[in-house]
Amino acid sequence: MMSVTENPNKRLKELADGVAEQIKKKKNPDVKLPIRTLSNTYFDEKSGLVRLGDKVSHRTYLNIAHTRKFMQTLMVASECKKIIDQNVTTSIRDLYYALKRTIPGTNENTVEDQSESDPIIEDLEAALDTLRERLHLQADRKGYIAGPLVVNDSGDKIDATKMGSSGWAIPSNVEPEMIKFEKCTADYVLVIEKDAVWQRLNQDKFWRDHNCLILTGKGQPARGCRRIINRLHNEMKLPVYVLTDADAWGYYIYSVIKQGSINLSFLSDRLGTPEAKFIGLTTQDVDKYDIPKNVTIKLNKGDIRRANEMMKYVWFKPKEWQHELRHMLKVNHKLELEALSSKGIKFITEKYLPRKIEEKDFLP
């Protein structure tokens, strides 16, 4: 396995040399790729991460079913080498356009649309054991951080206590060679599903009163956001608490932050944070915090099906989660973070969160 900080150019060259060698020997050119489907994914109880198994597929040139993808794999690899050599970064959409052309003498295009090039990028990440970001590719970014953290981004020092109402916007690429942690005196990281709630906490300077970092991923966090949570936990040794809506979607967001996701299982080590804890909301909070019943939302069929499915997932097996999911089905409602506002605008920062943290009232 390549070290995380290694330049993937060496591996790209090995891949290309292997193919060139096969051609010189008049063999059928072939590249080996890990299989990235549910059938080759498992939950590793020891690490607490969703992981990729060791099944490998062969993509060969002289196989009509593979030829197009084989060509695309080498084109993507070659374009990545080019942009790494130029020391520039590009978006996965740009990469698609840079590759697209009509093959001379045919009506065939090299790639038809972006849904063809994106999975090839993930194949290469898995095959080279690297990150898209190290291949100098970036995708959508979203998410913000505020609190006692100073980062260095390409020579610019950014102090996340001095970013006004904005916060520091989390870039697409937060690998250590791009983003260095210069100073961090926070006691923990609070990850918040919704930006509106983050803005509320930032306005109340929750991060100052509680000496923590507040981070929002704006819904399901982008990769840059999951990676920075992972780095803050592993490098800065910060506990991670996750605050989402009390619904299946919120619990799913938590599970992806904690143990990774199936389609990116080859990156769980770098994107997952198995020690993360769930701070709320839960449907049990309604009684515990005396939240008015009229701000709860009745479960629909999809919610009920999803809750039943989640009860069967290995990572929701701990008794506390089984209890919460059963409770949700019993009371037949869910609720959003904004529901806490019915107790007053500052209830979340002055009552709810401090009591949760004080009582260590977390789900595992």
Added chain:
Amino acid sequence: MMSVTENPNKRLKELADGVAEQIKKKKNPDVKLPIRTLSNTYFDEKSGLVRLGDKVSHRTYLNIAHTRKFMQTLMVASECKKIIDQNVTTSIRDLYYALKRTIPGTNENTVEDQSESDPIIEDLEAALDTLRERLHLQADRKGYIAGPLVVNDSGDKIDATKMGSSGWAIPSNVEPEMIKFEKCTADYVLVIEKDAVWQRLNQDKFWRDHNCLILTGKGQPARGCRRIINRLHNEMKLPVYVLTDADAWGYYIYSVIKQGSINLSFLSDRLGTPEAKFIGLTTQDVDKYDIPKNVTIKLNKGDIRRANEMMKYVWFKPKEWQHELRHMLKVNHKLELEALSSKGIKFITEKYLPRKIEEKDFLP
């Protein structure tokens, strides 16, 4: 008309006093609201803005068709006064939750969902001639700026030349009492539809080489983003150039930045920038810049209908726009900004934009 910087509390109080007065006199309580539909909207050629007409409707308490909305109008006004007095800000979703309750002795809720409270907020903005942001309400935010601009946000000085790969994230509320421009030495603002393209320009430090601000709204810009473009133009006297895809959606984004939108026509003065110019892409650029034909995208039925509709809009009447729309229909394709990458990753920053600006090759 209230001055833009005036605290809307005075107007909120007048509204409430008016209703209280009517009740004391045993009259049917009534509030006057501007009509915010297409029928009361017009294009003001002189200012170049979409504007609200002067038709007014009455919302009265003793009219079964109005009673519910009348109650909601006063509830929203009262909640706004409360949060302004507390000097806190809240989200429009939080406001909805803060208002929601069951009316005692009935099965009726004050508001059923957020689609009931959001238009009431816009009614109040129009009636009080103020901005949602001045009522201490915020909505979704997105968008980033980089370049020679220093702002002061609640006492924090933020230098947009020192924000690494992130840029300064544009907050929801960018009114002058929140965001002060401390220093700006840029020559112009380049507004970019797509964040991926913004990231490319930021990485090449386009803003340094061309002494400009680069700003992305990530698709259709949020209100905060449109407002800051307006302020940079009016207060800092910066020309504004807009760069979008060469398609109906891109041209629509440009038109909203330039002359405002119908549903927020009462805010066009504050959100529109009629002097903005369109820098590209156009379908005519394909020949002019020798862009490969295989990265253009064939128009679908919706594109064709939309282009024909747009040719009839007053604000697309200038001959240059009529020519471009006719040209798009003739060549029967559109193209995205990323298409420029087929000429090389740095083509946009090193060739396309410098030549466009040098030749002043803009659409009005």
